[in-house]
Amino acid sequence: MAGTDKQREMLAEGPAIILVEPQLGENIGMVARAMANFGLAELRLVNPRDGWPNEKARAAASRADHVVDAVKVYGDPAEAVADLNFVQATTARARDNFKPVRGPVEAAAGLRARHKGGQKTGILFGRERWGLTNEEVALADEIVTFPVNPAFASLNIAQAVLLMSYEWMKTAPEAAVLPEPPRQTPATKEHLSSLMDYLDRVLSERGYFRTEDKKPKMMDNLRTLFTRPGFTVEELAVLRGVLTSLEKFTPRKPKGLGKPGAGD
Amino acid sequence: MAGTDKQREMLAEGPAIILVEPQLGENIGMVARAMANFGLAELRLVNPRDGWPNEKARAAASRADHVVDAVKVYGDPAEAVADLNFVQATTARARDNFKPVRGPVEAAAGLRARHKGGQKTGILFGRERWGLTNEEVALADEIVTFPVNPAFASLNIAQAVLLMSYEWMKTAPEAAVLPEPPRQTPATKEHLSSLMDYLDRVLSERGYFRTEDKKPKMMDNLRTLFTRPGFTVEELAVLRGVLTSLEKFTPRKPKGLGKPGAGD
Numbered sequence: 001m002a003g004t005d006k007q008r009e010m011l012a013e014g015p016a017i018i019l020v021e022p023q024l025g026e027n028i029g030m031v032a033r034a035m036a037n038f039g040l041a042e043l044r045l046v047n048p049r050d051g052w053p054n055e056k057a058r059a060a061a062s063r064a065d066h067v068v069d070a071v072k073v074y075g076d077p078a079e080a081v082a083d084l085n086f087v088q089a090t091t092a093r094a095r096d097n098f099k100p101v102r103g104p105v106e107a108a109a110g111l112r113a114r115h116k117g118g119q120k121t122g123i124l125f126g127r128e129r130w131g132l133t134n135e136e137v138a139l140a141d142e143i144v145t146f147p148v149n150p151a152f153a154s155l156n157i158a159q160a161v162l163l164m165s166y167e168w169m170k171t172a173p174e175a176a177v178l179p180e181p182p183r184q185t186p187a188t189k190e191h192l193s194s195l196m197d198y199l200d201r202v203l204s205e206r207g208y209f210r211t212e213d214k215k216p217k218m219m220d221n222l223r224t225l226f227t228r229p230g231f232t233v234e235e236l237a238v239l240r241g242v243l244t245s246l247e248k249f250t251p252r253k254p255k256g257l258g259k260p261g262a263g264d
Numbered sequence: 265m266a267g268t269d270k271q272r273e274m275l276a277e278g279p280a281i282i283l284v285e286p287q288l289g290e291n292i293g294m295v296a297r298a299m300a301n302f303g304l305a306e307l308r309l310v311n312p313r314d315g316w317p318n319e320k321a322r323a324a325a326s327r328a329d330h331v332v333d334a335v336k337v338y339g340d341p342a343e344a345v346a347d348l349n350f351v352q353a354t355t356a357r358a359r360d361n362f363k364p365v366r367g368p369v370e371a372a373a374g375l376r377a378r379h380k381g382g383q384k385t386g387i388l389f390g391r392e393r394w395g396l397t398n399e400e401v402a403l404a405d406e407i408v409t410f411p412v413n414p415a416f417a418s419l420n421i422a423q424a425v426l427l428m429s430y431e432w433m434k435t436a437p438e439a440a441v442l443p444e445p446p447r448q449t450p451a452t453k454e455h456l457s458s459l460m461d462y463l464d465r466v467l468s469e470r471g472y473f474r475t476e477d478k479k480p481k482m483m484d485n486l487r488t489l490f491t492r493p494g495f496t497v498e499e500l501a502v503l504r505g506v507l508t509s510l511e512k513f514t515p516r517k518p519k520g521l522g523k524p525g526a527g528d
Contacts, residue, residue: 034423036416064416098499105434147433152300152328159298159426166427169411170369199506207518208509225502229493238489242463245472246510254471 014168015088015111016042016122017161018080020136023049023128029060029068030158031125036064038165039172043067044122046074077124077136082190085119086111086230089132089140090160092153098224099143107144108167119186123164125157135216138223139189141230184232191236196223198240202247278432279352279375280306280386281425282344284400287313287392293324293332294422295389300328302429303436307335308344308386341388341400349383350375353396353404354424356417364406371408372431387428389421449497459500460487466511 017035022028022045032043045052052073061068074080081087088107089099102110111121124140126132137143146155146163155163199222209215231239249255281299286292286309296307309316316337325332338344345351352371353363366374375385388404390396401407410419410427419427463486473479495503513519 030420033420037412037419037423039413039416062418062420098496146430148301149303149433152303154326155301156294156297156326159301159423162423162426163430166411169413203506203509205515205518206509206513207520208506208513210519221502222506225495225499228499229495231489235489235492238485242467242472242486243506243510245467245470246507249470249472251469254469255474256471 014040014042014115014121015164016044016084016120017165018044018046018077018122018124019048019157020046020077020080020124020132021049021127022157025050025054025056026060027128027157028054028057029062029064031161032057032061032064032067032071034158034162035165036061036067037162038169040165040168041067041070043071044074044080045071046077046080048073077139078189078193081122081124081139082193083120083188084122085186085188086114086121087124087140087189088122088142088144089124089137090126090144090146090164091137092131092145092148092155098221098228099137099140100228101143101145103147104144104163104167105170107142108164108171110142111168112171114186117186120188123161125160128157134220138220138227141227184234187231187233187236191233192223192226192231195226195236195240199243202243278304278306278379278385279428280308280348280384281429282308282310282341282351282386282388283312283421284310284341284344284388284396285313285391286421289314289318289320290324291392291421292318292321293326293328295425296321296325296328296331296335298422298426299429300325300331301426302433304429304432305331305334307331308338309335310338310341310344312337341403345386345388345403347384348386350378350385351388351404352386352406352408353388353401354390354408354410354428355401356395356409356412356419363401363404366406366408367411368408368427368431369434371406372428372435374406375432376435389424392421451495451497451500455497455500456487456491456495459490459504462504462507466507 017031017040019028019031022031025048028043028045028048035041035043048054050056052071053068058065058068088102088111111123114121123144124132124136126136144164146160148155196219200219203209204215209218226239229235245255281295281304283292283295286295289312292307292309292312299305299307312318314320316335317332322329322332352366352375375387378385387408388396388400390400408428410424412419460483464483467473468479473482490503493499509519
């Protein structure tokens with residue numbers, strides 16, 4: 001971890017880069033280097049195949065040691081984004097879901113605006129071979145795709161990180177303004193995960209998912225539905241209250257009679 | 265992969281990438297891959313250290329064989345740009361000369377304009393360690409520099425080529441076209457009202473509003489919550505399904521047992 005005040009300041013700037021199950025240390029190192037080139041410093045790894053620390057990563061980072069030294073490792077993607085308010089997922093191909101799809105320029109502008117608004121942001125990058133699963137994409141608020149040559153679309157992971165870092169830095173001079181400064185607290189991914197866990201339980205109990213094999217896709221849809229609005233903590237609390245009311249009380253035993261629900 | 269007319273058309277598009285005395289085959293290969301990603305195909309090498317062809321370059325190119333196969337080798341930089349009308353030189357640091365200095369966006373726009381005017385264009389990239397000599401820069405019409413982090417400015421040659429190729433593709437009219445987001449139907453206010461009426465009923469039955477005088481404000485909050493995201497018809501249907509499941513079914517009488525709900 002670097003020492004000067006100026007560097008520490010630099011470390012705090014900008015979105016976290018989150019690599020899901022990266023395989024090659026060289027790639028992780030090149031990602032760190034690309035981040036350093038464009039002023040990003042927060043690198044998170046989800047289950048790196050060869051463990052961590054990784055000497056090949058350090059070598060490939062070409063002295064971007066402040067990024068390598070600050071790497072955090074997580075056991076699963078949800079955990080890696082839990083403290084963030086806003087997450088983008090990079091994908092090579094269009095997905096069949098409800099999320100907005102952005103190009104890198106637009107995506108970076110969105111990140112910058114939220115960053116200025118005090119939100120913690122991050123960008124998910126998938127495995128070298130096959131990217132992110134639908135479930136992982138469902139963790140994100142938006143999808144980012146790159147305007148690549150359709151005949152040769154496979155972007156190396158370090159290249160993808162480079163482009164997003166570069167576009168991030170390009171937004172720096174401009175005064176991006178958040179449309180409406182939120183008076184409420186943007187929810188973190190953890191808040192949302194908690195709601196999803198709750199829904200999973202109460203809907204499973206009620207046979208909502210019909211069959212087990214349909215459940216993952218249906219949960220993805222639900223996650224997307226509740227992710228897209230970028231709900232605040234306060235809004236999630238209201239939503240939770242509605243759902244709990246439906247879950248715990250009935251017309252015959254409404255709230256106040258005290259029977260069905262353990263508490264509130 | 266190569267072969268169709270469309271691809272051949274694509275190959276002819278855009279500036280030549282000219283690497284001056286590249287040292288590592290891996291870097292040449294990664295340059296070829298980056299070019300292919302963004303629709304460039306004309307790679308020129310000036311005195312590659314390890315000669316040409318180079319198997320390491322081919323391996324690193326990840327099947328960008330059409331670029332590798334078409335590489336032309338030159339004995340000096342002047343020869344490599346001899347047939348071009350307009351040349352840019354990429355440099356890491358400002359130079360003490362009279363040439364215009366462009367950022368990548370502006371540089372790509374200039375290339376595109378000249379390309380449209382029928383000019384042949386090219387971009388010079390220097391050696392891994394120390395870039396281009398002043399004499400080589402003098403061959404160019406313009407200088408291109410990248411908006412990097414001043415504290416960590418060393419761009420890998422393949423990354424520099426990637427950024428220019430990317431900016432080149434972004435200037436293409438087609439590049440603005442992103443994969444179409446799935447077409448959904450924006451919900452009307454009527455759709456939303458119907459959901460609110462439903463919530464009013466089932467929540468009232470359950471004592472959610474506690475007292476009548478609190479209800480108007482609480483309903484306002486709910487309406488705001490569900491209005492803000494601008495849900496689509498499809499999303500509202502999913503949401504309605506969740507709420508109905510909670511309303512009609514219980515862990516003891518889940519969906520499928522047929523008892524509690526009249527229908528679905």
